[in-house]
Amino acid sequence: MNAVLPHLPALQVVIPLLGALLAGFLRRGGVAFALALAVSWIMPFISGAMLWQTLLTGPISYHLGGWEPPWGIEYRVDVLNGFVLVLVSIVGAVIMPFARRSVAFEIEEGRQAWFYCMYLLCLTGLLGITVTGDVFNAFVFLEISSLSSYVLIALGPDRRALLSAFQYLIMGTIGATFYVIGVGLLYLLTGSLNMVDIAARLDSAWPEYSRAIVAALAFVTVGVSLKLALFPLHAWLPNGYAYAPSWATVFLSATATKVAIYLLIRFYFSIFGVAIDVDTLPISEIIIALSVAAMFIASLIAVFEENLKRMLAYSSVAQIGYITLGIGLANQPGLTGGLVHIVNHALMKAALFLAIGAIFYRARTVRLTELAGIGRKMPLTMAAFTIAGFGLIGAPGTSGFISKWYLAIGAIDKDWWVLVFLIMASSLIALVYVGRVLEVVWLRKPTPEVARASDPPPSMLLPVLALASATIYLGFDTEWTVGVAGNAVEALLGGLR
Amino acid sequence: MSMLMSLIEHYNYVITIFLMMTGLYIVVARGNMVKKLVGLSIFQTSVYLLYIEPGKIIGGTAPIIDPAFTVYSNPLPHVLILTAIVVGVATLALGLALVVRINEAYGTVEEDEIFERDRNT
Numbered sequence: 001m002n003a004v005l006p007h008l009p010a011l012q013v014v015i016p017l018l019g020a021l022l023a024g025f026l027r028r029g030g031v032a033f034a035l036a037l038a039v040s041w042i043m044p045f046i047s048g049a050m051l052w053q054t055l056l057t058g059p060i061s062y063h064l065g066g067w068e069p070p071w072g073i074e075y076r077v078d079v080l081n082g083f084v085l086v087l088v089s090i091v092g093a094v095i096m097p098f099a100r101r102s103v104a105f106e107i108e109e110g111r112q113a114w115f116y117c118m119y120l121l122c123l124t125g126l127l128g129i130t131v132t133g134d135v136f137n138a139f140v141f142l143e144i145s146s147l148s149s150y151v152l153i154a155l156g157p158d159r160r161a162l163l164s165a166f167q168y169l170i171m172g173t174i175g176a177t178f179y180v181i182g183v184g185l186l187y188l189l190t191g192s193l194n195m196v197d198i199a200a201r202l203d204s205a206w207p208e209y210s211r212a213i214v215a216a217l218a219f220v221t222v223g224v225s226l227k228l229a230l231f232p233l234h235a236w237l238p239n240g241y242a243y244a245p246s247w248a249t250v251f252l253s254a255t256a257t258k259v260a261i262y263l264l265i266r267f268y269f270s271i272f273g274v275a276i277d278v279d280t281l282p283i284s285e286i287i288i289a290l291s292v293a294a295m296f297i298a299s300l301i302a303v304f305e306e307n308l309k310r311m312l313a314y315s316s317v318a319q320i321g322y323i324t325l326g327i328g329l330a331n332q333p334g335l336t337g338g339l340v341h342i343v344n345h346a347l348m349k350a351a352l353f354l355a356i357g358a359i360f361y362r363a364r365t366v367r368l369t370e371l372a373g374i375g376r377k378m379p380l381t382m383a384a385f386t387i388a389g390f391g392l393i394g395a396p397g398t399s400g401f402i403s404k405w406y407l408a409i410g411a412i413d414k415d416w417w418v419l420v421f422l423i424m425a426s427s428l429i430a431l432v433y434v435g436r437v438l439e440v441v442w443l444r445k446p447t448p449e450v451a452r453a454s455d456p457p458p459s460m461l462l463p464v465l466a467l468a469s470a471t472i473y474l475g476f477d478t479e480w481t482v483g484v485a486g487n488a489v490e491a492l493l494g495g496l497r
Numbered sequence: 498m499s500m501l502m503s504l505i506e507h508y509n510y511v512i513t514i515f516l517m518m519t520g521l522y523i524v525v526a527r528g529n530m531v532k533k534l535v536g537l538s539i540f541q542t543s544v545y546l547l548y549i550e551p552g553k554i555i556g557g558t559a560p561i562i563d564p565a566f567t568v569y570s571n572p573l574p575h576v577l578i579l580t581a582i583v584v585g586v587a588t589l590a591l592g593l594a595l596v597v598r599i600n601e602a603y604g605t606v607e608e609d610e611i612f613e614r615d616r617n618t
Contacts, residue, residue, distance in 0.1 A: 143584045159602035166595045173588050177541055184547050
């Protein structure tokens with residue numbers, strides 16, 4: 001065991017990568033699923049052990065191939081990325097059992113093994129972005145996760161899945177290229193790619209090369225914002241989520257955008273924030289303005305959306321707005337609220353999309369008008385949907401309330417009462433779009449389409465129920481969300497100038 | 498005048514930025530998916546230049562320590578760009594594969610015609 005422990009950061013990436021390779025060779029969907037399940041269930045132990053270690057003894061620095069940073073690639077785990085690693089791996093582990101039936105239902109036999117192969121590659125990329133301390137390495141992992149998610153979306157049953165995947169590919173590649181341009185400018189300025197080293201070297205380049213630094217900051221911001229679907233760069237997201245296979249939507253909505261948000265936080269607070277006086281630039285104002293726009297405009301679009309998957313996709317854009325709002329506030333309670341919302345939103349959106357996947361599995365439709373009265377036919381699934389929906393609104397007693405509470409305190413700390421009001425008001429729009437669905441599924445008479453529907457088998461039902469209970473549990477016990485996030489935020493803000 | 502001189506002195510950056518804008522413009526302005534991918538490829542290629550140009554120092558040699566040389570070029574950008582080229586090739590291949598599938602499903606690769614066909618169904 002002692003031989004393995006020091007190599008946990010590398011194993012975090014190597015295990016899913018090898019799993020993906022193997023899954024590509026296995027031609028049978030069932031075997032590939034078993035492999036993906038095994039890998040997904042190992043990951044939380046590795047990330048959990050690393051988070052535990054960082055909480056006890058401070059950041060872990062792993063030198064790939066034994067090369068000292070800043071020359072070699074360094075994998076660096078501190079509380080912030082340990083937190084994100086645990087989130088991504090736990091979501092993967094919890095939702096994996098759902099995949100077997102859902103994927104077998106939606107994807108033809110010959111392509112199922114490839115689906116799991118792409119999922120494992122995507123997992124590799126996401127964990128890689130999070131674990132690495134090297135900005136160029138992060139680009140490579142960003143593209144691994146993006147390319148595999150284009151394929152995951154393209155495997156959707158409708159032909160529009162191909163179109164959405166293509167549009168996502170164009171937008172995603174522009175985003176990644178902007179990111180590389182930003183990294184290139186940083187490399188020209190500092191001659192380094194290691195995050196800690198760049199931060200130290202940029203310090204001496206400021207303010208003499210301030211124009212180049214601001215250009216790098218702008219390129220990285222736009223590039224990563226395209227990946228995390230910050231309003232108005234979210235155009236790829238609604239169609240991508242709507243036409244992807246149900247399970248792929250669950251996985252991508254819960255993890256992919258969250259990891260991109262992590263990368264943005266890392267750049268803002270661990271690289272630029274340390275090196276330059278960020279208050280001289282209007283970053284905070286821009287981010288907050290875009291976040292508020294996302295919270296309102298995307299929520300309003302969700303109110304008028306008939307396709308439930310698209311509705312939840314627009315709701316994701318709005319919820320990402322809350323997370324970036326925390327980044328914009330950049331004070332202890334605000335950023336804590338943002339980080340906590342990464343976890344809370346991931347868990348409840350996964351629960352909602354899983355419930356939609358279960359509905360599609362039973363009723364073969366996700367159009368709201370055809371789903372009247374399905375609550376009476378699939379009571380447990382729709383109960384989970386309802387709980388997670390209340391989380392989305394931010395009702396007290398759910399985890400969504402906790403994150404919005406901290407965001408509001410962050411705004412009050414800055415005396416921005418208008419913003420507090422806006423956070424409340426946008427929650428009311430969420431109440432409208434969630435309430436509209438709840439009214440149709442619970443109060444109306446079942447239509448013929450849903451007459452034969454019933455709750456799905458346990459392998460699909462249990463993940464939904466587990467995530468819905470997590471929404472309630474994290475609304476009461478906040479030690480593992482607010483506690484750890486607060487710890488991470490202290491470290492982030494401590495380095496700020 | 499000094500602006501012009503500085504542009505001429507840094508003509509390599511001018512070329513890079515010109516390519517970058519050309520590529521991005523093609524992606525935005527063209528409705529044909531293959532042309533979009535060509536534009537995307539040009540856009541990515543311009544970034545290879547952005548990295549590689551500053552790595553070369555005139556009169557510098559490969560970084561092999563030898564008493565005869567004192568000026569060395571930086572080899573790291575080349576290594577980075579080799580990786581970026583692989584990523585670019587993978588993206589282009591996947592994009593073209595998607596275009597082939599789209600052509601099979603819709604019978605066209607023009608974006609406006611595809612939207613038209615989706616609206617009719």
